[in-house]
Amino acid sequence: MSWSEKLDSYFKISEHGSTVRTEIVAGFTTFMTMAYIIFVNPAILSQTGMPFAPLVTTTVLASALATVIMGLYAKKPYALAPGMGLNAYFTYTVVIAMGYTWQVALAAVFIEGLIFIALSVTKVRTWVANSFPTNLKYSIGAGIGLFLTFIGLNNASIIRYTADKLLPNHQVVGVVISMNYLNLPSVAIALFGITITIIFLVNRIKGALLWGILSSTVAAVIWASISPWAASNLYPSGFSLPSSPVSLPASIAPIALHMDFGGLMAAGALGVIFAFLMVDFFDTLGTVTGLSAKVGDLDEKGNIPEKPLTRMLLTDALGTTFGALMGTSTVTTYIESAAGVEEGGRTGLTSVVVSLLFLTGLFITPIIALVPSAATAPALILVGLFMLSNMRNVNFEDYTEYIPAFMTLIVMPFTYNISNGIGAGIIAYVITKIASRRVREISPLMYILAVIFAIYFLWLYWLH
Structure with a gap:
């Protein structure tokens, strides 16, 4: 039996x-649409104090491992990598805003x-999937998109975000946004x-x-090569051209297995775990459902059959767990996999090809180190554009659905906190349904979550 037949x-x-040829082409296509994560994920996570070079290695290894599991076990043409939005939540909310260490965040x-x-x-x-309102699922993704856009604009200095006031636990309760930096090289490069x-x-x-x-x-x-002023703005840590464009992979020892479970004993950390879980679970569920619809894997009721769904969700969960062990934020299924599907990818061979291509990123760390935050900012800004498209699925005619979705959408970027947006949307959902005497539509899970988030917000108010 030939390799093709096997x-x-x-x-x-x-x-x-x-x-086989179609599957290989589809794999190359998917990789091209999501290879940016090799540049963007280390750029975001390194702002927590994690070393950059090991983050490149971990990003590649986590993506390659999770994607090959998807290909060989779930046998689906979908690729995985550290999720956009979840890496931002890890860095800007959990570590920078809330004050936890990156070791605690990895444990979460x-x-x-x-x-x-x-x-x-x-x-x-x-x-859980049936208890959570569909419109909130869509608005969570859209809210994360706006959050990413906000971060991208800030990273490029197109706008400048600074904390106006911090609570004792480092939670941000006020921000100042300005546009006084439009003459900087970072702005020109980002634009x-x-x-x-x-x-x-x-x-x-x-x-x-x-x-x-x-x-x-x-x-x-x-620009940095000919202008010291541009170099200092674009590369605050120093600019120099590498002697070689390739190198051996950096060790992941400085970040792998560096999880601080003791820090999770703090009450606030429970909310961090919950936010990671909710975003990861529903983002994955929504992504695999959308991709399965493109492939034609949905049943007559529009659902994914139990066995394939179990394998895809388990792959995603294993990717997240192994990724944390290696030292990166949540690994999740990428909607960019749709590009490969559009090229005809229908089986796990597409994912195997993507996984192999990811491994090439292990040897280009010197090139990745030359990518300034201003260069990754466009990806953050425009990923927000893609994720905002989720809102087209929200029912704008029903205020009990639209208001919670709207609250989720605006609270995330305006408070610089994803979990705040989820909590605001859940509380608004319960209130609007009760106010309209439609309590039968509220699941027991939503009542429980509304109470938990109400206590959380009251706790923030008490700290304030």
Whole structure:
């Protein structure tokens, strides 16, 4: 039996109306659309104090491992990597705003992964999924998108975010936003990257975000090479060209297995775990449902059959757990996998190809180190554009659905906190349903969560 026949037999490629060549092309396409995470994830997480080079290695290894599990175990053409939004929550909310160490944040991600595994292999997942309002699921994703856009604008200094007031636990309760920095090189580089990315997007060229990052990085390197002023602005830690574009992977020892479970004993950390879990669970559920619809894997009721759903959710949960052990934020299924699906990818071979391509990122750390935050800002800003599209699924005619979705959408970026947005949406949902005498639509889980978040907000008020 030839290799082609063995692959066909294992992945059932012919049965899905595909070919080995099509699956390989689909894998390359998916990788091009999400390779930006190799640049963006270390840039975000390194702001917690985690070393940059090991983060590159961990990002690649976590993505490759989770994606190959998806390919070989779930046999689906979907790729995984540290999730956008969840890495921002890890850095800007849990570590910077709330004051926890990155070691505590990693412990929270690890615990969340274990809970997700338990949800994935039991019927509890169905109960949770059916108990949470659909419109809130969509608005959580959209709110995270706006949060990312806000962060991208701030990283490029197009706007400048500063804390106006902090509670004793470092929770931000006031912010100052200004636009007084438009003459900086970082702004010019970010705007250049945004322009390039938009041109690629409107012309439907694959890998638009990646090309935007690479183009603006080239511009930044050229400018920094001829102008010390630009170099100091774009590379605050110092600018120098590497002697070689490739190198051996950095060790992940400085961040792997560095989880502080003792810090999770603080009451506030329970909310951190819950926020990680809710965002990860519903983001994954929404993503795999949308991708399965594109592939044609939904049943007559519009649901994913139990066995494939279990395998996909379990893959995601294992990716998060192993990722935390290696030293990165939550690993999740990427909606960018739809690009490969559009190219005809239908089986796990597509994911295996993506996994192998991710591993090439292990050897380009010197190049990745040249990418300034201004060059990754366009990706953050425009990922917000993609995620905001979730709002088109919200029922705008029903105020008991629209108001909670709206509260979730605006509270996340305006308070610089994802969990605040989730809590505001849940409380608004319960209040509006009770006020409209539609209490039968409120699940027991929503009552429980509303009480928990109300206590949490009262606790913040008491600290204030």
